[in-house]
Amino acid sequence: MTTLGLDPEELGRCVQCGLCLPSCPTFRVTGDESQSPRGRIALMRAVEHEGAPLSAPVRRSFETCVQCRGCETACPSGVPFGHLMARTREVIVQSGLSTSRPVRAGYAALGRPRLVRAAVRAAALGQRLHAVPASAGLPPLPLRQAPLRRTGSDAHLFTGCVMDACQRDVHRDTVRVLAAAGFGVEPTGDRVPCCGALHAHAGLGRAARKLAAGAVRALGDGLPVLVNSAGCGAAMKEYGRLLGSDAARELAGRVFDVSEWLAPRMANLPEVRPLDLRVAVQDPCHLRHVQRVHAATRAVLAPFVRELLELDDDGLCCGAGGSYAFFERREARAIRARKLASIARSAPDVVASANPGCSMHLAAAGVPAVHPMTLVARALGAQGGARGAQGAQGRLGS
Amino acid sequence: MTAPAPDGALVRFAREVGATGPVAVEGGRTRWDTGGDPAAGTRLLRAPAGIVEHRPEEMTVRVRAGTAVDELHDELAATGQRTALPRRGGTVGGALAVGENDVCVLGRGRVRDAVLQVRYVSADGVVVTGGGPTVKNVTGYDLPRLLVGSLGTLGLLAEAILRTNPVPAVSRWFRAEGAVPFKAFDALFRPSAVLWNGCTTWVELEGHAADVEAERRALVAATAVAGGWSECDAGPVLPPYRWSLRPSELRRLHEAAPGGPGAAGGAGGPGEAGEAGGHGASIGEPSGLGELVASIGVGTVFSSRPAPPRPPSPALAALAARVKHEFDPGGRLNPGRSVDPAGSVSPR
Amino acid sequence: MRGRPVSADPLVAALCAVLGRDRVRDDAAERALLAHDASVFAGGAAGPVCFPTSTEEVRAVVRIAASHGSAVVPRGAGTGLAGGAIPLGRPVVVVTTKMNRILEVDRDDRIAWVEPGVVNLDLTKHLRPLGFHFAPDPSSQQACTIGGNVANNSGGPHCLAYGVTSQHVLALDVVLPDGEVVRLGGLDAEPPGYDLRGAFIGGEGTLGIATRIAVRITKNPPAVRTLLLAFDSIEEAATVVGRVVAAGIVPAAMEVMDRGITVAVENFVHAGYPVDAGAVLLVEVDGPEAGTALDAERIAEIGRAGGATSVRTAAGEEERALLWRGRKTAFGAVAQIAPSYYLHDTVVPRAALPQVLRAVYEIAERHGLMVVNVFHAGDGNLHPLLLFDPREPGTLARVHAAGREIVEVSLAAGGVLSGEHGVGVEKRDYMPLQFSDVDLDHQNRLRRAFDPACRANPGKVLPSGHSCADIQSLERLPAGVWA
Numbered sequence A: 001m002t003t004l005g006l007d008p009e010e011l012g013r014c015v016q017c018g019l020c021l022p023s024c025p026t027f028r029v030t031g032d033e034s035q036s037p038r039g040r041i042a043l044m045r046a047v048e049h050e051g052a053p054l055s056a057p058v059r060r061s062f063e064t065c066v067q068c069r070g071c072e073t074a075c076p077s078g079v080p081f082g083h084l085m086a087r088t089r090e091v092i093v094q095s096g097l098s099t100s101r102p103v104r105a106g107y108a109a110l111g112r113p114r115l116v117r118a119a120v121r122a123a124a125l126g127q128r129l130h131a132v133p134a135s136a137g138l139p140p141l142p143l144r145q146a147p148l149r150r151t152g153s154d155a156h157l158f159t160g161c162v163m164d165a166c167q168r169d170v171h172r173d174t175v176r177v178l179a180a181a182g183f184g185v186e187p188t189g190d191r192v193p194c195c196g197a198l199h200a201h202a203g204l205g206r207a208a209r210k211l212a213a214g215a216v217r218a219l220g221d222g223l224p225v226l227v228n229s230a231g232c233g234a235a236m237k238e239y240g241r242l243l244g245s246d247a248a249r250e251l252a253g254r255v256f257d258v259s260e261w262l263a264p265r266m267a268n269l270p271e272v273r274p275l276d277l278r279v280a281v282q283d284p285c286h287l288r289h290v291q292r293v294h295a296a297t298r299a300v301l302a303p304f305v306r307e308l309l310e311l312d313d314d315g316l317c318c319g320a321g322g323s324y325a326f327f328e329r330r331e332a333r334a335i336r337a338r339k340l341a342s343i344a345r346s347a348p349d350v351v352a353s354a355n356p357g358c359s360m361h362l363a364a365a366g367v368p369a370v371h372p373m374t375l376v377a378r379a380l381g382a383q384g385g386a387r388g389a390q391g392a393q394g395r396l397g398s
Numbered sequence B: 001m002t003a004p005a006p007d008g009a010l011v012r013f014a015r016e017v018g019a020t021g022p023v024a025v026e027g028g029r030t031r032w033d034t035g036g037d038p039a040a041g042t043r044l045l046r047a048p049a050g051i052v053e054h055r056p057e058e059m060t061v062r063v064r065a066g067t068a069v070d071e072l073h074d075e076l077a078a079t080g081q082r083t084a085l086p087r088r089g090g091t092v093g094g095a096l097a098v099g100e101n102d103v104c105v106l107g108r109g110r111v112r113d114a115v116l117q118v119r120y121v122s123a124d125g126v127v128v129t130g131g132g133p134t135v136k137n138v139t140g141y142d143l144p145r146l147l148v149g150s151l152g153t154l155g156l157l158a159e160a161i162l163r164t165n166p167v168p169a170v171s172r173w174f175r176a177e178g179a180v181p182f183k184a185f186d187a188l189f190r191p192s193a194v195l196w197n198g199c200t201t202w203v204e205l206e207g208h209a210a211d212v213e214a215e216r217r218a219l220v221a222a223t224a225v226a227g228g229w230s231e232c233d234a235g236p237v238l239p240p241y242r243w244s245l246r247p248s249e250l251r252r253l254h255e256a257a258p259g260g261p262g263a264a265g266g267a268g269g270p271g272e273a274g275e276a277g278g279h280g281a282s283i284g285e286p287s288g289l290g291e292l293v294a295s296i297g298v299g300t301v302f303s304s305r306p307a308p309p310r311p312p313s314p315a316l317a318a319l320a321a322r323v324k325h326e327f328d329p330g331g332r333l334n335p336g337r338s339v340d341p342a343g344s345v346s347p348r
Numbered sequence C: 001m002r003g004r005p006v007s008a009d010p011l012v013a014a015l016c017a018v019l020g021r022d023r024v025r026d027d028a029a030e031r032a033l034l035a036h037d038a039s040v041f042a043g044g045a046a047g048p049v050c051f052p053t054s055t056e057e058v059r060a061v062v063r064i065a066a067s068h069g070s071a072v073v074p075r076g077a078g079t080g081l082a083g084g085a086i087p088l089g090r091p092v093v094v095v096t097t098k099m100n101r102i103l104e105v106d107r108d109d110r111i112a113w114v115e116p117g118v119v120n121l122d123l124t125k126h127l128r129p130l131g132f133h134f135a136p137d138p139s140s141q142q143a144c145t146i147g148g149n150v151a152n153n154s155g156g157p158h159c160l161a162y163g164v165t166s167q168h169v170l171a172l173d174v175v176l177p178d179g180e181v182v183r184l185g186g187l188d189a190e191p192p193g194y195d196l197r198g199a200f201i202g203g204e205g206t207l208g209i210a211t212r213i214a215v216r217i218t219k220n221p222p223a224v225r226t227l228l229l230a231f232d233s234i235e236e237a238a239t240v241v242g243r244v245v246a247a248g249i250v251p252a253a254m255e256v257m258d259r260g261i262t263v264a265v266e267n268f269v270h271a272g273y274p275v276d277a278g279a280v281l282l283v284e285v286d287g288p289e290a291g292t293a294l295d296a297e298r299i300a301e302i303g304r305a306g307g308a309t310s311v312r313t314a315a316g317e318e319e320r321a322l323l324w325r326g327r328k329t330a331f332g333a334v335a336q337i338a339p340s341y342y343l344h345d346t347v348v349p350r351a352a353l354p355q356v357l358r359a360v361y362e363i364a365e366r367h368g369l370m371v372v373n374v375f376h377a378g379d380g381n382l383h384p385l386l387l388f389d390p391r392e393p394g395t396l397a398r399v400h401a402a403g404r405e406i407v408e409v410s411l412a413a414g415g416v417l418s419g420e421h422g423v424g425v426e427k428r429d430y431m432p433l434q435f436s437d438v439d440l441d442h443q444n445r446l447r448r449a450f451d452p453a454c455r456a457n458p459g460k461v462l463p464s465g466h467s468c469a470d471i472q473s474l475e476r477l478p479a480g481v482w483a
Ligand SMILES: Cc1cc2nc3c(=O)[nH]c(=O)nc-3n(C[C@H](O)[C@H](O)[C@H](O)COP(=O)(O)OP(=O)(O)OC[C@H]3O[C@@H](n4cnc5c(N)ncnc54)[C@H](O)[C@@H]3O)c2cc1C
Pocket: A016, A017, A018, A019, C037, C038, C073, C074, C075, C076, C077, C078, C079, C080, C081, C083, C084, C085, C096, C116, C137, C138, C139, C140, C143, C144, C145, C146, C147, C148, C149, C150, C151, C152, C153, C154, C155, C156, C157, C204, C205, C206, C208, C209, C210, C211, C331, C332, C420, C421, C457
């Protein structure tokens, strides 16, 4: 008999009210109680307290969770769902009930930047040769990217694994925007190969902790750590809980989403003519429901675009969910369909998303998704006549 | 701790009703032939009368079925309150049994929504209580709503607790010739009545004086009629027969006006709904309603011609028959009267 | 993962034949989950779980269940607090969450046709651009379904002025327990026949399954004013509520929260609720501009005369929304105080509120329980929350004992058992406290007319001794739930 080893107080906090149901993307698309936060918690309790087996349907219920944590925002009882689910996933993996060996190997590669870059290049080449089918759901990938250079020492810019390999132009735009505001950054590059978020989500707790510990060691200099991937930022802000050490808590306390950090410093940016675009803001779940700093995205974007539009789905997940879009393709697409409908209703020119996973997932469905930093860089670049924001141009064209 | 036992008057009434023989209650006879006359040989009784308790701070009144509606409203008026019951003669029990709304239903509310508790004498001669005394209650099945409009065929009403409402500070009627009544209705936030007879529109506005004045101005602005709106004492005299239409069907009436007003059918909701059958809102073939006053936004049309009957779907008729059979297996309550082939035919 | 073999159970196989294997769930996990709703009652046991998408499919499911001698239990979002959706005796559970389309909005008729699984707040959001809303606004409106609202005749804060669900439903398509489909009510002014629509609403799923619902849509008021009054004691707040009504004002909503709940809510929403007050009164008036302002002023005066220590008017829509968010998440916010709660729901005459509230605190204290109160004061609808820790042995028994006393006190004050949550399994056995045998027999006749064979949600509403009641007692925990 398996137990999950969940904190009984945390698990006990759910009062079964069901108020979280509509905020859960998987419940929204299936209507199944077992695909809802309340249902998943009830199953955790059944396993923990009633000796229910981790049967295939029970595991399925856990595996289909996007870990978007929309339920946490909705829950008035303060159930820390993300932690409960991460721990549950870990136990499932430890009991050898889930996550096949090749998949684990894939996750292991994330900690090795050169491997990731090689894989992305291979996929990009495959796309050029039409060897990678469109059904793989991948957006157009870059074949080759120039290295990022250090511009100063006001803060670290966390570059990450997949994002650095796929969207280094977003980092470049971020560096440019920060420079325009008078800040120089040090890209973390291979010093911190990966934040470990995807590992934690997949239940590979040990790997996640190892990567986190590495980051804590590498970034011990007290400088702010700026992150432009909402998922990575959320994970790093939770290092304290993950590792339980003072050093981890200290680092977590100086991790900022780049918009969060920039918002109070907007006066530093020059006034320029806004881009003639109607921009819908798509809040990445880990920005809105975990970091809860999604207001900053708007504050940063507002001066640089003609119009900001809100989507009408109250921040419901888009279905990207880190690697979710790859492993739970059917669910991820059903969830995305709702997001696409909401985007269509607001009819924007582009969609701004501060998470690479979300923008790739949306781009794969033909949505012109760009990072907010790319838009700002473009507005600044267009004005100053600088060679700015090729990335945005390119992406907008796609 | 069961609800307070029915008192002497109700018990006496129950005894009079007894458990055998056809029986009916007569009130003010203002709507006597609704649903057909009771069969010959039916014993006619009168329900007990009197206002038992008015609690202005609760906005409720407990009243016996034989009480005149006018008497009730006079009593309530003393504390600035009123109920949804139409004031047109007759008794409280009669008004509930027939269930028709006041012509100003938008302002006064629906009769069904006003009944909190009913006490009736059953076919086997005992007093039954349904609902509860408070303004909000979902305890058990909603017998009060079932009894309203049942024409005494399920039980004989003896007493009811009704919801009361404050009488608004100001009530004013206005009329205009040639206004588009739908524009008037859409322009107003909460009119008490918008009535239209093919050429004249009447509007009742109620509330705080300043609000009524603002609404009046909105009315004038939205309709732009040549002769303008003038204040009047009351709405129009209503023709005797009631037709029950969908509010949207009145638009078609309006399109056909002023020559010969006619209305087309078109029942129910979308798709599958039709298959469910039952009471669609159709008034059948486009047929002259004769002289009419239509209640805009409500759908009631007061007409000089009786409405054609609208038979329910077989499944609905079967369900209604089961209800009747459960409550009155021997068919002794108001025999000969039926809620079904509707189209009320009583003079007003 | 969905490629399960066709079940050997002939009932399941027949259901699969109609709905496909994807929309029939028979695994222990799903069935165990659907044995609960938001209430504290355990002991339900679900049979196969179905997800129909049309009236036709519901009809087919009902017929199949009937032909296999199985009962059916409709279920919406499972936010019910009286255990109405808890399946007793392994019935087929008919979940409406996939019937969630808004079919039609007609501004002339001022109605919307919806499927029963449409979430209450989703409809209001859909209507917002048109300037309309769906008036019943249970505190669970973000999650509960309109089908559930119909079945429980749900209310909400704004039902004080606007009325409960029954006043906002014009017509229903219903699959009767024998599989016949009827339309109850109609869109016309005064549909003929018995008001079976009215009788169905509040039937808690025991009269059939609503598959299409025509709801009234209500114009948004031109002006809204929201006031927050603080008092030293909850009795003062309750007294002021009575005085406002006695003054001839019917606000859109009047809600009271005591100190315990106010503090918890403030911790959660940070709306600036006064945490040092003994109780707060949230009042909303709406309607045309001038009268709304006048009413707000008079309410403030009545409040001050009644001892209000502060009167705050929400400055704008944002502040107003925040105050309401506090009120609407109040039940959940108590989790900060205790791991679980039992929420009661009785109604008393407004004048009796202060006295009954005193009794409620006294009862809780005597049973060694903490109680907080947050309620629809305008219509006397009490919601005492008894807080407890389910892991502590023996507490649940004390909670139930205190609950029964609260019910008795409310009835003695001239009140009723339930104002909006319904009877379900929770208050089934209290029904004789409010109704005589004859009264209950007549309610049972209505039920029998709709469901002569006891196929719809058996074991609910009516106590033992009436047909369909004696299906399975909740105390008997079914064996082998996880087998
Ligand atoms: C935090 C919280 C706050 C709440 N606040 C309020 C409040 O302010 N006011 C209020 O009135 N209630 C309130 N409730 C109770 C509950 O939300 C309502 O009763 C709601 O209407 C239930 O809807 P549901 O979709 O969850 O129904 P469920 O719980 O799934 O079912 C409720 C009942 O309806 C029946 N049913 C469901 N669908 C159908 C259908 N299509 N046809 C026939 N029967 C059906 C079920 O069999 C069951 O008996 C609250 C609950 C919670 C958890």
